Amino acid sequence: MRKYKPVELPLKDVPSNFAEEHATCPNCESRTPGVIGRLGLRLVFRCDRCRVRFHRPTASVQLL
Numbered sequence: 001m002r003k004y005k006p007v008e009l010p011l012k013d014v015p016s017n018f019a020e021e022h023a024t025c026p027n028c029e030s031r032t033p034g035v036i037g038r039l040g041l042r043l044v045f046r047c048d049r050c051r052v053r054f055h056r057p058t059a060s061v062q063l064l
């Protein structure tokens with residue numbers, strides 16, 4: 001009866017200087033996806049149009 005996928009890796013907060021980053025959705029190529037958090041050093045974005053979560057492969061966040 002679960003609606004949601006049981007395994008969702010917990011996202012960490014993004015430093016404020018990255019909070020306004022945007023990326024292009026790999027699915028629909030929309031440019032609106034914004035940062036929703038980070039996984040390790042990778043910024044995680046979410047597309048509102050197709051509800052895809054993705055991370056930018058080359059992005060790394062300096063947390064020090």
Ligand SMILES: [Zn+2]
Nearest residue numbers: 025028047050
């Ligand atoms: Zn999309």
